[in-house]
Amino acid sequence: MEAIDFATPKTIDEAVQIMASNGDRARMLAGGTDLIVQLRAGRRSLDVVVDSKGIPELNELSYSAQNGLTIGAAVPCYKIYQNQEVASAYPGLIDSATLIGGIQIQGRASIGGNLCNAAPSGDSIPGVITMGGVAHIVGPNGSRDVPAEEFCTGPGRNVLQAGEILVSIKIPAPQAHSGTNYLRFIPRNEMDIAVAGVGTTVVLDPSGQNFVSARISLASVAPTPVFAKEAGDSLAGKPVSEASIQEASEKAMADAKPINDMRGTVRQRVHLVGVLTRRTLNNAVERARGG
Numbered sequence: 334m335e336a337i338d339f340a341t342p343k344t345i346d347e348a349v350q351i352m353a354s355n356g357d358r359a360r361m362l363a364g365g366t367d368l369i370v371q372l373r374a375g376r377r378s379l380d381v382v383v384d385s386k387g388i389p390e391l392n393e394l395s396y397s398a399q400n401g402l403t404i405g406a407a408v409p410c411y412k413i414y415q416n417q418e419v420a421s422a423y424p425g426l427i428d429s430a431t432l433i434g435g436i437q438i439q440g441r442a443s444i445g446g447n448l449c450n451a452a453p454s455g456d457s458i459p460g461v462i463t464m465g466g467v468a469h470i471v472g473p474n475g476s477r478d479v480p481a482e483e484f485c486t487g488p489g490r491n492v493l494q495a496g497e498i499l500v501s502i503k504i505p506a507p508q509a510h511s512g513t514n515y516l517r518f519i520p521r522n523e524m525d526i527a528v529a530g531v532g533t534t535v536v537l538d539p540s541g542q543n544f545v546s547a548r549i550s551l552a553s554v555a556p557t558p559v560f561a562k563e564a565g566d567s568l569a570g571k572p573v574s575e576a577s578i579q580e581a582s583e584k585a586m587a588d589a590k591p592i593n594d595m596r597g598t599v600r601q602r603v604h605l606v607g608v609l610t611r612r613t614l615n616n617a618v619e620r621a622r623g624g
């Protein structure tokens with residue numbers, strides 16, 4: 334047993350000050366579904382756990398068609414998918430929020446915690462990347478915004494510097510004729526880590542027959558979530574067709590650099606990226622067409 338202090342700051346400044354003065358002996362706590370598991374397993378040792386729940390900005394969930402979506406770092410998944418306005422504007426985000434763990438986990442687990450935990454398999458991260466999500470960070474030297482695709486730097490590692498905390502994730506309002514989808518492959522229906530996952534966002538022209546732009550991101554096939562930029566860019570200006578989608582899926586497969594482990598082989602994972610890219614692109618197109 335180790336004694337750990339539990340700090341309950343009420344402001345961002347207070348949290349930053351506690352984090353800065355304890356260095357890597359302190360961690361923020363959102364839902365705790367990663368952090369507490371890691372502490373109990375002895376994979377992490379801390380002096381202070383810093384609770385997020387008393388800080389208003391970390392618990393904000395707001396959406397407007399002008400400003401888009403702000404998800405405070407500690408907002409649990411269930412609050413996101415139970416918010417009708419958010420659920421209808423961001424069905425691609427709901428794909429992930431309803432996938433993470435099960436109902437009990439979703440009662441605590443946050444998108445912010447998923448991002449900060451920086452697992453290659455984090456199910457919400459590809460969708461946040463493809464929707465143009467930005468991490469709003471505050472630390473001892475002020476605030477900064479980091480695009481979601483630059484946030485994770487290695488397995489369990491991210492761009493946060495000493496004393497910095499994630500305040501919120503901001504996602505722009507969806508463009509007209511756009512759609513997002515996230516799918517993963519796991520050997521059973523829930524409570525497992527993705528063997529591979531793919532998120533895609535597409536923007537179509539008003540006819541719904543041509544891609545204006547697309548973004549594709551992959552989970553569980555590299556040390557960090559992957560932003561498959563070339564694969565998405567290859568669709569810009571192309572007709573929505575089997576050929577253009579096939580070409581993008583081949584480029585996404587080329588960006589997958591997985592390992593063999595107990596969940597899957599390199600070959601299986603690369604193959605899955607192709608299948609899931611094609612499926613998510615078709616699903617995102619259907620959503621963009623109003624389906």
Ligand SMILES: Cc1cc2nc3c(=O)[nH]c(=O)nc-3n(C[C@H](O)[C@H](O)[C@H](O)COP(=O)(O)OP(=O)(O)OC[C@H]3O[C@@H](n4cnc5c(N)ncnc54)[C@H](O)[C@@H]3O)c2cc1C
Binds near residue numbers: 432442443455
């Ligand atoms: C049974 C079970 C099933 C799971 N299934 C899935 C799954 O299907 N898919 C999936 O992706 N994950 C899954 N997970 C992992 C976990 O639930 C998710 O990663 C979840 O989103 C983490 O969110 P949290 O709020 O609980 O984070 P926490 O555990 O509170 O925090 C996670 C990490 O982020 C840091 N952190 C939190 N908030 C901040 C902040 N504001 N600033 C800086 N750092 C911060 C913490 O210090 C910690 O290092 C599962 C976990 C369990 C126990």
